[in-house]
Amino acid sequence: MNLPKFILSSFFFVTALSAWGKPASAEKPNIIFILADDMGIDSVSANNEAMGPLKTPHIDRLISQGMNFTDAHSGSAVCTPTRYGLLTGRYCWRTRLKKAVLWDWGNPLIDPERLTVAELLREQGYTTGMVGKWHLGMTWFDKEGNSANAHLKITDARYKKESAERVAAVGRNIDFTRAVRGGPIDHGFDYYFGVDVPNFPPYLWIENDKTVGIPSVPKPKNMYGTPGPMLPGWKLEDILVGLGNKAVEWINEQSKQDKPFFLYLPLTSPHTPIAPSKSFQGKSGITLYGDFVMETDWVVGQVMQALKESGQAKNTLIIFSADNGTAVPANFEELESKGVDLRHNFKGRKCQIQEGGHRVPFVARWPARIKAGSICKQTICMNDFMATVADILDVSLPKNSAEDSTSILKLLTGEATELPNHPSVVNHSLGGQFAIRKGKWKLIPKPRVQLFDLDADPKESKNLASTHPRIVQEMTETLEKYKRDGRSTTR
Helix, strand or coil, rough: CCHHHHHHHHHHHHHHHHHHCCCCCHHHHHEEEEEECCCCCHHHHHCCCCHHHCCHHHHHHHHHCCEECCCCCCCCHHHHHHHHHHHHCCCCHHCCCCCCCCCCCCCCCCCCCCCCCCHHHHHHCEEEEEECCCCCEEECCCCCCHHHCCCCCCCCCCCCCHHHHHHHHHHHCCCCCCCCCCCCHCCCCCCCEEEEECCCEECCCCCCCCCCCCCCEECCCCCCCCCCCCCCCCCCCHHHHHHHHHHHHHHHHHHHHCCEEEEECCCCCCCCCCCCCCCCCCCCCCCHHHHHHHHHHHHHHHHHHHHHHHHCCCEEEEEEECCCCCCCHHHHHHHHHHHCCCCCCCCCCCCCHHHHHHHEEEEECCCCCCCCCCCCCCCEEEHHHHHHHHHHHHHCCCCCCCCCCCCCHHHHHCCCCCCCCCCCCCCCCCCCCEEEEECCCCCCCCCEEEEECCCCCCCCCCCHHHHHHHHHHHHHHHHHHHHHHHHCCCC
């Protein structure tokens, strides 16, 4: 049974007092989580010697100043499920979204009573902000105040013939003067600025729970994205730079306050639309996609610089990661013809169950507690963020929360180099295919049983299932147990 949030508030407040003796804002680190969009581990130059002329100097510097995880995984090989897992500490395949993502005008995926990491931090005295891409659904209202999108099925999308008109009608019926519900503001964030999805309507900024302006014109046909209402003058090239500038502005504002802050910064890049700002177009000398990767890296650098200039760097935990692997629009073949190999170390891409679909960069810098230049080989999942935050703050999570989240704090601080009791990490593809990890072993149970030794065969070329039947059985049983139990953790 879910506890009312006011009870959770009291629980966390009492826990904090008992743990610290008094409010301890000065001892609590600021926390920033930067989430790139469609950027696999091979898209960071410090992780991939075959990136050639394409470099990510700011992310590389973050790696040199913190801890680099070489076996980190997003909760899914696609967008929405990973974001759900990051904010809730729970695999998204436990929800009604069993595969794919939320589409145009999707309904809220996070249940109102589901505890999020933003709510956890706010209860611990943090100011919480989000700048960027939401993609977890919102409730939009018509002129009568009724939900305009409640009738949509989770599979409805504008690109599907059978649901195209039903989805299009939603956009025509929305009263954009009304506040939206089910977005970041309703899930623990004090402030929000960003877009729902850059290639879905409405094409405009959303601030807190209101659109910034009224989308009164249709998106031009020659602009990337599904059809729908747009704010006059909206430019895709302004999105990433706008998010970077807003993030810096928010950090600077919070640095003047006496409360710790949490910033969730899910970028829209280098996901399509591939739309670098004018100042970055042509900068890589490779492709427009290369320019976009460079601008993504630049935003990371802007955040690092803001922390330095505001004096907040030492006691700020900053994490950079990505929601899944690199996507087809990167045009792997064209990049390779120009000396950039984004498939150098791992097989697969976004959407797929192979490592390239979900093995992502994961870098953590916290000068006060993380040793610079350190490397961690432990298999982890982005879901682990929520339990790690709770561990940092020395608070206990309610049992009906973060069911698939395990603290990695001991890894971050160097107290441990591995976590033998860390649950097996479960991977999930666009089509709902599962994989599970146990040490060096990776099992893909269906549709054909495949077992790989990733230490010896990181590109998953030699199926060892027939020669290791006992390992196949044990890992299959573990996966089924996780599904059956509703959790992978034992707390």
